Amino acid sequence: MNLLHDILFDYTLRSVTLGCMILGTVSGVLGSFAVLRKQGLMGDALSHSALPGICVVYMLTGEKTPILLMAGAGLACMIAAWLIIKLVDNLGIDSGTSLATILTVFFGGGTVLLSVIQRGASANKAGLDKFLFGQAASLTMDQAGAMAAVGGFALIVVFFLFKEFKVISFDPLYARSIGINDQRLGALLTGLLVLAIVIGLNTVGVILMSAMIIAPGAAARQWTDKLNKMLLIAAAIGSGCGLAGAIISIQVEGVPTGPAIVLCLAAVSAISVLFGTARGYVWTQKRRAARLAS
Amino acid sequence: MSSGAIVALTAVLIAASCALCGVFLVLRRMAMMADAVTHAVLPGLVGAYVLANGPNLLAGLVGAAAAGLLTVWLVEVLTRSRGLKEDSAIGLVFPAMFAIGVVVVSKWYSGEHIDTDSILFGQLEFSWLDHFMFQGRDLGPTSFWMGGGLLLLNTIFLAVFYKELKITTFDPQEAECLGIKPRPMHYALMAVVAMTAVGAFSAVGAVLSVALIVIPAAAALLLTSRLPLAILGSVGIAAIGSLGGHASALKFDVSIAGMITVILGLVFLLAALISPRKGLVAQFFRRRTQSRRFAAEMLVVHLLTHEGTAEEPIESAYVHLLDELEWSPKYAALATREARGRGAILMVGDNFRLTASGREWARDLAEQKRFMPA
Structure with missing residues (x-):
């Protein structure tokens, strides 16, 4: 009960848990679309690509204003996404190679910029390291507020374009035939995914962000075949694991928040893959046995 | 070391x-x-x-x-x-x-x-x-x-x-x-x-x-x-x-x-x-060559279609390409330059005329039905 009291009334803990839950919800919903559109690893690549954007903004402004850093990160992600698609379209290389190339070049460039910043060794520089593994334990209410604003915007867009997003996720060709511009809407979905990534950067960091995007959606898919239910379940799993991970990292000293959240997600995913009612292993086997028997 | x-x-x-x-x-x-x-x-x-x-x-x-x-x-x-x-x-x-x-x-x-x-x-x-x-x-x-x-x-x-x-x-x-x-x-x-x-x-x-x-x-x-x-x-x-x-x-x-x-x-x-x-450079040149050749092909087939007909003097004039075929001056220039460069057409007064090799080229194209002659 003490913990609950702390989370509700302690300033730091409140912003930490709030931030992790916001992230879990937003990345759960947008990640579901990414999983359905086979773009899960795009999330991984884009989150790494944010690093140079963060560094450039910091070098230009010399400050760590959350919303500006998010803007820089978002811009770098969008450039990376564009390049990844262009490489596949124009050079005829497979998407995996394209993802890996752009991801590492952007991250490498970011590493170079980071080493320039660290050479300057201003008192502020420590904060940038947190974007790598995330340090939710130091989330401020300012940051949580920025996360809520950006994430809220993304969720509102999903709410209003739900039907269109649904069609392009399951059947892009059909979408085109009924006059929906699947490429433009697909780009919009990728843009919203970037927003989710940007929110996650200072919470779980660039490396583990891909799990935040893929795991809730992939786990939710095991329980239902309906998109609206899948989104709700993914949001619940995301925010639940966000909360659980935040609590674990607060309670157990020396465990960073990002990995804690990811391990919770891994556990939930494992359970879902085994016991999910729609596609889980156990039920699928049972149904197959029943079909064979009849 | x-x-x-x-x-x-x-x-x-x-x-x-x-x-x-x-x-x-x-x-x-x-x-x-x-x-x-x-x-x-x-x-x-x-x-x-x-x-x-x-x-x-x-x-x-x-x-x-x-x-x-x-x-x-x-x-x-x-x-x-x-x-x-x-x-x-x-x-x-x-x-x-x-x-x-x-x-x-x-x-x-x-x-x-x-x-x-x-x-x-x-x-x-x-x-x-x-x-x-x-x-x-x-x-x-x-x-x-x-x-x-x-x-x-x-x-x-x-x-x-x-x-x-x-x-x-x-x-x-x-x-x-x-x-x-x-x-x-x-x-x-x-x-x-x-x-x-x-x-x-x-x-x-x-x-x-x-x-x-x-x-x-x-x-x-x-x-x-x-x-x-x-x-x-x-x-x-x-x-x-x-x-x-x-x-x-x-x-x-x-x-x-x-x-x-x-x-x-x-x-x-x-x-x-x-x-x-x-490569992007190779693609660029390939595409340019293709689009130039395509323009020239359209021109020679157009000339072949109307060769020997009553409308030939009108159809083979340069202004006709702009007015009736609605080519831009740039595209018309591209097509004529390419076709002339390949020795397929000649300029006679204000009109274009197919050379022997140009006529053969155009016939080949028409036979392949790459362009449907009217």
Whole structure:
């Protein structure tokens, strides 16, 4: 009960848990679309690509204003996404190679910029390291507020374009035939995914962000075949694991928040893959046995 | 040997080892699996560190290979059960593995030989510090033994299994017929990748290992489609990247691992531009030639259609192209210049007339029904 009291009334803990839950919800919903559109690893690549954007903004402004850093990160992600698609379209290389190339070049460039910043060794520089593994334990209410604003915007867009997003996720060709511009809407979905990534950067960091995007959606898919239910379940799993991970990292000293959240997600995913009612292993086997028997 | 030379040579050795196994990974469209494996070796390394009670090269390699194979197997199981697509499976497994490694390191081993910074960025800068001691004798920097050993491992692996790797990559069914099982080859390759990743991991960190494996191979495969050349080329590009990256990092006083990746990225960009078959420059010229020829073809077929008819004087006039065919002056000029350059038309007064060879060309085109004469 003490913990609950702390989370509700302690300033730091409140912003930490709030931030992790916001992230879990937003990345759960947008990640579901990414999983359905086979773009899960795009999330991984884009989150790494944010690093140079963060560094450039910091070098230009010399400050760590959350919303500006998010803007820089978002811009770098969008450039990376564009390049990844262009490489596949124009050079005829497979998407995996394209993802890996752009991801590492952007991250490498970011590493170079980071080493320039660290050479300057201003008192502020420590904060940038947190974007790598995330340090939710130091989330401020300012940051949580920025996360809520950006994430809220993304969720509102999903709410209003739900039907269109649904069609392009399951059947892009059909979408085109009924006059929906699947490429433009697909780009919009990728843009919203970037927003989710940007929110996650200072919470779980660039490396583990891909799990935040893929795991809730992939786990939710095991329980239902309906998109609206899948989104709700993914949001619940995301925010639940966000909360659980935040609590674990607060309670157990020396465990960073990002990995804690990811391990919770891994556990939930494992359970879902085994016991999910729609596609889980156990039920699928049972149904197959029943079909064979009849 | 100066510390700088040791660092540079270490970088070359490790980059070359990565490039060797990278070619087959890229050909098998498994670049992101390489990403997964390079991350997933972390818990293997940590486990080996805990079991061997300190840093131990051999234990580390075995642990890494085990962790890498576990990742590949988990992805396969998750994908096979039809519940997940492959990219989701990869994206689920490796962050979980990596997270386990990070938690163990930051909870119990922070400040020791392995810390989170070296996981991310590697320790290439300090590779000259550790020396390999055997029975009290100094046998040179450990990084040479590591890099050289991995290069040897990869070279032997490719030399011994070259034919098997090639056939299982390009034609798994044919391989099956010849009695070469693709699956064991797949796992053997991934085990080698995982062990190579250990070297890359300790040099440039988890993320940039992927750069060493994927980028030289991808660039080389843009430049040539012949496998032996691609393998040699990727090793060459790896060497250029690591030497260039090292030199420029020293010049600008920035991260060596980061600079190596940036240089590799530039080499890739260059390859994307100048590749003879797929390059952007080649594409540009090919497209331009095609569009010019197409314009000229339309013109000669148009002239042939109306040749000898009453409307010929009107139809073959330059202004007609603009007014009735609605060509822009630029396009009309392009078409006439190209057709004249090919000796297909002549200018007689204000009108165009087909030459003998132009008429034959136009007839051929009309016969092929590439253009439907009215």
